[in-house]
Amino acid sequence: MLANQIAAVIRTRLLDPVEILFGDAADLPDRVDALAREFAHVIEGDDEQAAVHALARLIGALYPGDGPFDPPADWWRTPLGRATAKRVGHPAARSVSYSVAGAMLGVTKQGVHDLVRRGKLVKDADGVTTDSVRARLNA
Template sequence: MTRDDPLVEQIVRLLDVRLLDPLEVLLEGDDAVDALRRLVRLRARGWASTLRDGDDTAATMASARLIATLYPGDGPFDPPAAWWGSPLGRVVARRVGHPWFESISYATAGAMLGITRQGVHDLVKRGRLPRHPDGGVPSVAVRDRLRSAPSDSSDTSDSPGDSDDQ
């Protein structure tokens, strides 16, 4: 079986670990879980396509469903900085911004942009990113900056847009 792109692989791996492996344990290795694994891989390709190329509403809804399923919790979704560097984190940042916060810290913005917190501070200081009235920067401004930057179709890199941003 050929390997899918990194975004599909991340989605499949997370669903496998968080949902299908526990289900396999509960069902004592039932063959139905193998069928679910095939279905998850098929659907993951569709979700990845929607996240990359779907309209904004479809991409937002797909990211919300995946995040709610993969990262359940009582509080708002606030992943570690490293998550924004993953294939899923990069595509969510570019298509949605931070899905739950209007204002994000310089550190989170830096993680989303692939630069340092100081790099974000410099962008704000130079007027290249706005400062949010409540502190930090607007999530939509980071999203818009990522959208204006060239990106490759495999979601393996995201340039923040200016070579002097880092």
């Protein structure tokens, strides 16, 4: 599932524009599938440092921008979003809104309120700390 999403994002964000600019790139889709499987294997593997590095490479290449990486809440529900939340938390934020925390955890906003109230997540002035969300995902 993770490999499929990585391949799909690489195709739409990178390969499609390359084909538009340079014409047919027939061999690239197979190479993308192999690369996506390699990334997924590393991200889901036991080497934490390699997984974080792979995620940083993917996010930097697939979601470039002048500002900090700030995907919509729904992105966190995707396989890549879930893997990022578990390995890194939010790459560009120390805290997130209750809605984003819920998306990262796969629960509702009300579920996040309940987890904060029960001391399972740490609240701060801007919402919920990403460290506490990541710790909850890895517990």
